[in-house]
Amino acid sequence: MTTDTLRDVHGVPVLDCADDGPVLRDGDAALDVIGDALGRGAELVVLPVSRLGDDFFQLRSGVAGEIVQKFVNYRLRLTVVGDIAARLAASPALRDFVTEANRGRQLWFLATRAELDGRLRPAARR
Template sequence: MDIRVDRQGDSKVAVVISKDVLIKDTQDALDLMSTVSYTEQCDKMVIEKGCITETFFDLSTKLAGEILQKYTQYQFKIAIIGDFSGYKSKSLKDFIYECNQGKQVFFLPDEAAGLQALHRLP
């Protein structure tokens, strides 16, 4: 895993890069959040969807809700980037739409879009 920090003015966003699945459960998500917060002093993160277990995208498992609730509780902002068009679940599509309307969690197509969304947040 590599972490690169993107800076725009006073805003810092950690870009997490890995070929491995880094988030398999809630504890992995908390550990990653802690690592990014502690080592990079960032409370915003961009991560590729391939770094997150596919179970996350099956809303019936409740994994996405548990993880994103923790991130929200700790005021840690995240942009998950990748192609989400392959998912047919209407509830997942609705979930992604609702997240993208907020200011905490984003599902976006690429790193540039993720950085743009996160840098505009305080």
């Protein structure tokens, strides 16, 4: 198992979670990642899609809301990284949720870590 790493992305401390870590199935599981992020001084957590259970992407389950709310409560930003195109195609509600999330600053869904670099570039933050 690889480990989560703290890195600086354009002045933002980012906890980059390993692809093969434990799956977050609820808000309590998210607290482990949050505790690690806060302990390392991170402001943003990058979580691979592989670390989220299927329930996260089924909005009726409430799991996405529960996990995201934990990050909000602890004032940590969250970026989910990976390909979710098939899930978006299958769910108009999820597509709307992702579109709205990507307009803000608290939660982003990005295909690659390189996209995060672009979003955090100082000119892009204005």
